[in-house]
Amino acid sequence: QQQVKQSPQSLIVQKGGISIINCAYENTAFDYFPWYQQFPGKGPALLIAIRPDVSEKKEGRFTISFNKSAKQFSLHIMDSQPGDSATYFCAANRDSNYQLIWGAGTKLIIKP
Amino acid sequence: NAGVMQNPRHLVRRRGQEARLRCSPMKGHSHVYWYRQLPEEGLKFMVYLQKENIIDESGMPKERFSAEFPKEGPSILRIQQVVRGDSAAYFCASSPKDGSGNTIYFGEGSWLTVV
Numbered sequence: 001q002q003q004v005k006q007s008p009q010s011l012i013v014q015k016g017g018i019s020i021i022n023c024a025y026e027n028t029a030f031d032y033f034p035w036y037q038q039f040p041g042k043g044p045a046l047l048i049a050i051r052p053d054v055s056e057k058k059e060g061r062f063t064i065s066f067n068k069s070a071k072q073f074s075l076h077i078m079d080s081q082p083g084d085s086a087t088y089f090c091a092a093n094r095d096s097n098y099q100l101i102w103g104a105g106t107k108l109i110i111k112p
Numbered sequence: 113n114a115g116v117m118q119n120p121r122h123l124v125r126r127r128g129q130e131a132r133l134r135c136s137p138m139k140g141h142s143h144v145y146w147y148r149q150l151p152e153e154g155l156k157f158m159v160y161l162q163k164e165n166i167i168d169e170s171g172m173p174k175e176r177f178s179a180e181f182p183k184e185g186p187s188i189l190r191i192q193q194v195v196r197g198d199s200a201a202y203f204c205a206s207s208p209k210d211g212s213g214n215t216i217y218f219g220e221g222s223w224l225t226v227v
Contacts, residue, residue, distance in 0.1 A: 042221070043116075043219050043221050044155065044203070044218050089154055098143075098160060098168075098207070098216070099157050100155075100157070100216070102155045102156070103154055104153060105153070105154050
């Protein structure tokens with residue numbers, strides 16, 4: 001119930017393409033869904049986040065799509081660039097609970 | 113993120129030695145969280161502290177691990193009698209208050225290698 005399942009484990013996309021990473025959760029009490037970006041040797045940095053009252057949130061080239069009934073959310077990176085190459089983590093928690101539950105991560109490689 | 117400062121960035125310890133990892137939260141933040149990340153895995157919550165208080169240590173191994181956040185000075189994660197399985201990246205995060213994850217800022221991590 002506390003798990004967040006993330007896929008794929010790794011992803012290779014051509015420059016300019018769309019990168020799509022998916023996450024699924026089981027706990028219907030979760031109401032905050034962030035995505036973090038982590039470069040090698042660095043800490044995770046918040047990229048974009050969504051709450052279940054909306055089905056989509058867009059910030060620049062990054063979009064979160066949220067499907068409450070399916071208990072799934074995904075990150076889309078449009079016009080992917082080599083600088084987007086990093087590991088991406090989805091996470092979830094309840095707004096009143098500090099403890100983020102993390103996905104296992106997706107290693108994204110953008111080929112020039 | 114220059115705000116949350118962790119040191120050392122890299123630490124090598126022999127089996128049986130002690131490891132001490134330090135974390136100075138962002139200015140104005142009174143809540144500190146420690147996470148552990150094994151290679152090719154996500155982050156696992158270890159402990160949540162406020163000044164002079166451990167709020168939640170449910171993710172901490174019962175033995176050899178301890179954490180503190182004194183009134184003055186950095187938060188310290190202490191691992192006694194390290195074993196090879198303790199080799200991991202340890203991330204500290206801080207927030208100005210308890211609440212949702214969007215107020216949590218991570219440091220750049222301390223990489224512990226046990227040889």
